[in-house]
Amino acid sequence: MTEVALQAVELVRRIEGVVSHTLVNGIDLAVNKGEFVAITGPSGSGKSSLLYLLGLLDAPSEGEIMICGQPTSKLSETERADVRLTKCGFVFQFHFLLPEFTSLDNVLLPMRAAGRMTEGEMRERGLALLGSLGLGEHANKRPNQLSGGQRQRVAIARALANRPEIIVADEPTGALDTASTEQVFSILRDIADQGQTVVVVTHDPALAARADRRIHIVDGKIAEITERGGGELVCEMVS
Amino acid sequence: MKLLFNIAWTHVSARVRQTLVGMAGVAMGVGFTIMMAGLMQGSQIDFLRQLVDTMPHITVDDERRSVPTQPAEQEYAAVQMADIANVGKRPGIKYPESVMSSLRSWIPGDVAPSVTTSAIIDHGGARIGITLTGIDPRREVQVSKLAAQMREGKLDDLSRAPNGIIVGEALAEKLGVKTGNTVLLVGGQDTRLNSTVAGLFRSGLKRVDESQIYSLAGTAQLMMGQSGVVNQLRLRLNDPMSAQKVAAQVEAQTGYKSVSWQEANADLLSTFTVRDFIVLTVMGAMLLTSSFATYNIISTITHEKRQDIAIMKSLGMREYAVRRIFIIESIIIGVVGILFGWILGYLLCYGWSKITIFNPLTGTTVPLQIYYSAMHYVVAGGISLLCCAGAAYFPARKATRVHPVDIIRGAS
Ligand SMILES: Nc1ncnc2c1ncn2[C@@H]1O[C@H](COP(=O)(O)OP(=O)(O)OP(=O)(O)O)[C@@H](O)[C@H]1O
Numbered sequence: 001m002t003e004v005a006l007q008a009v010e011l012v013r014r015i016e017g018v019v020s021h022t023l024v025n026g027i028d029l030a031v032n033k034g035e036f037v038a039i040t041g042p043s044g045s046g047k048s049s050l051l052y053l054l055g056l057l058d059a060p061s062e063g064e065i066m067i068c069g070q071p072t073s074k075l076s077e078t079e080r081a082d083v084r085l086t087k088c089g090f091v092f093q094f095h096f097l098l099p100e101f102t103s104l105d106n107v108l109l110p111m112r113a114a115g116r117m118t119e120g121e122m123r124e125r126g127l128a129l130l131g132s133l134g135l136g137e138h139a140n141k142r143p144n145q146l147s148g149g150q151r152q153r154v155a156i157a158r159a160l161a162n163r164p165e166i167i168v169a170d171e172p173t174g175a176l177d178t179a180s181t182e183q184v185f186s187i188l189r190d191i192a193d194q195g196q197t198v199v200v201v202t203h204d205p206a207l208a209a210r211a212d213r214r215i216h217i218v219d220g221k222i223a224e225i226t227e228r229g230g231g232e233l234v235c236e237m238v239s
Numbered sequence: 240m241k242l243l244f245n246i247a248w249t250h251v252s253a254r255v256r257q258t259l260v261g262m263a264g265v266a267m268g269v270g271f272t273i274m275m276a277g278l279m280q281g282s283q284i285d286f287l288r289q290l291v292d293t294m295p296h297i298t299v300d301d302e303r304r305s306v307p308t309q310p311a312e313q314e315y316a317a318v319q320m321a322d323i324a325n326v327g328k329r330p331g332i333k334y335p336e337s338v339m340s341s342l343r344s345w346i347p348g349d350v351a352p353s354v355t356t357s358a359i360i361d362h363g364g365a366r367i368g369i370t371l372t373g374i375d376p377r378r379e380v381q382v383s384k385l386a387a388q389m390r391e392g393k394l395d396d397l398s399r400a401p402n403g404i405i406v407g408e409a410l411a412e413k414l415g416v417k418t419g420n421t422v423l424l425v426g427g428q429d430t431r432l433n434s435t436v437a438g439l440f441r442s443g444l445k446r447v448d449e450s451q452i453y454s455l456a457g458t459a460q461l462m463m464g465q466s467g468v469v470n471q472l473r474l475r476l477n478d479p480m481s482a483q484k485v486a487a488q489v490e491a492q493t494g495y496k497s498v499s500w501q502e503a504n505a506d507l508l509s510t511f512t513v514r515d516f517i518v519l520t521v522m523g524a525m526l527l528t529s530s531f532a533t534y535n536i537i538s539t540i541t542h543e544k545r546q547d548i549a550i551m552k553s554l555g556m557r558e559y560a561v562r563r564i565f566i567i568e569s570i571i572i573g574v575v576g577i578l579f580g581w582i583l584g585y586l587l588c589y590g591w592s593k594i595t596i597f598n599p600l601t602g603t604t605v606p607l608q609i610y611y612s613a614m615h616y617v618v619a620g621g622i623s624l625l626c627c628a629g630a631a632y633f634p635a636r637k638a639t640r641v642h643p644v645d646i647i648r649g650a651s
Pocket residue numbers: 015021022023041042043044045046047048049050648
């Protein structure tokens with residue numbers, strides 16, 4: 001019996017304006033706990049928009065997002081922030097680390113904002129996270145003293161800080177070379193294997209192929225879902 | 240909170256020069272405000288002290304505030320009497336000794352009798368109208384600082400010279416008289432009295448020094464042609480500020496018109512109120528302008544840190560927590576600025592106190608009086624801090640309202 005970590009029900013995101021624009025146009029999706037989902041699609045198809053909705057960074061115009069069975073559409077901005085802090089971890093194409101802080105302080109930031117652990121426990125966890133991502137020696141370096149791949153790994157460590165149920169990553173390897181891409185991807189894969197849910201947007205078909213499920217989006221709608229069950233790929237067309 | 244402070248600290252410490260400018264702005268505002276407050280209140284207190292030292296705190300006159308009800312009015316309610324002139328002699332205070340001893344039993348201070356009349360002083364062709372107050376030198380010591388204000392002679396000399404008088408230095412200068420000279424006093428009923436200048440005093444209040452002279456009670460009674468009359472009681476209180484309250488009680492008890500020094504100088508005191516209002520407005524404006532540099536810095540920082548704001552919000556920090564970072568920054572600038580402002584304010588006050596200046600109220604050249612009060616520092620600091628917090632609030636609110644998605648889309 002698999003547990004649903006993240007569920008989207010008839011999700012719509014519209015931008016009202018002189019010319020109204022529908023970024024996400026009725027998406028139904030359920031992601032299981034510990035599942036690794038890759039979202040692919042042409043540029044401008046609404047992948048990022050969907051990801052922001054799934055990570056509660058943006059609010060849907062219609063529909064519902066349930067995180068661990070909890071509906072979120074009625075939450076206030078502050079309550080959504082609280083859910084983001086503890087339940088969702090974000091990784092973006094750009095690392096978005098605070099430039100004045102060291103790697104360790106950047107990783108400690110969400111923990112400090114949540115304030116659930118003692119300073120000692122936080123440091124211990126922060127160092128352990130950095131260590132597990134191969135950044136042990138770089139804990140006291142600032143972002144501008146790190147390489148692109150290292151920065152992205154610090155950003156992943158920061159996303160993992162509060163042990164969120166769900167990690168969402170928007171083209172986390174978009175700006176990295178092949179070696180770093182490989183490294184970041186295997187880290188995300190490990191995270192999913194350890195039971196956390198990972199949703200990644202990527203343009204790289206090879207990487208998408210390593211996900212448990214691949215969701216192809218066109219014009220804000222799911223065009224195709226590819227499952228990877230027991231080694232063989234099962235293709236299923238959705239109209 | 241510690242996290243917010245840490246972030247705030249990284250922002251301000253990375254902008255040393257801008258931060259220093261902001262601090263200097265706050266410091267100058269606070270410093271000048273403290274200086275102004277010290278100067279204004281100093282001169283005011285100095286003046287009030289002279290007033291309180293020189294004037295009796297309460298004078299009880301042999302008049303009533305309203306025309307007393309006529310017996311006919313009491314008998315026949317229908318009849319109303321108007322325009323009843325008090326013709327003739329001053330009634331005087333009845334049984335002054337028993338009134339005084341009854342007052343002494345409860346007032347927090349002392350009381351002495353006196354005889355007040357107006358007269359003209361005539362010397363070498365100069366004729367000047369003056370107020371002549373007849374006193375009892377032994378009791379005078381308890382109700383006024385006259386003994387201490389004597390420049391030449393002593394109070395006791397009044398009884399040694401024939402019809403001795405004590406004249407203000409300013410008046411003596413005008414008339415060109417010296418101690419030991421004889422002058423002519425002309426009273427209401429054309430009583431003429433040759434009197435000897437027994438001493439000179441200086442109260443520091445021009446008005447008093449130019450028009451007040453003292454004599455023994457007997458001399459004043461002679462001028463009025465009413466021997467034995469006492470028409471004024473003068474009270475000195477331990478706490479001059481309670482004069483208004485005590486005056487009302489004295490009036491209620493004795494029925495005589497009792498005037499506190501505040502009432503007697505109401506016109507002067509009301510100009511203080513206007514002056515205070517103007518000064519407070521200027522000081523408020525000064526503190527407000529001093530926080531402009533802070534506003535500028537916070538605006539710049541919030542603009543430069545748009546991305547950080549977006550990322551902190553997207554990580555799940557609440558909007559008001561992020562906003563607080565910038566308010567903390569401005570408070571850091573404010574607090575350090577205020578500390579320097581306090582030092583600056585103190586130094587400015589100290590500098591001013593070394594300057595002597597001609598004071599037209601007292602007609603003398605004295606050092607500027609500065610009033611040092613912790614209250615000035617606390618209030619200037621408090622207002623300045625509020626201004627800084629306000630100066631940060633608006634740019635911070637604007638910047639933290641921005642939706643993180645808008646920034647993240649723009650950046651990647
Ligand atoms: N604020 C906005 N107003 C109007 N249109 C917008 C706005 N934000 C995004 N869009 C449009 O919505 C569509 C979906 O954008 P989105 O960023 O989700 O695409 P994407 O699939 O992530 O593309 P890419 O692969 O290039 O990152 C795009 O056509 C984009 O131009």
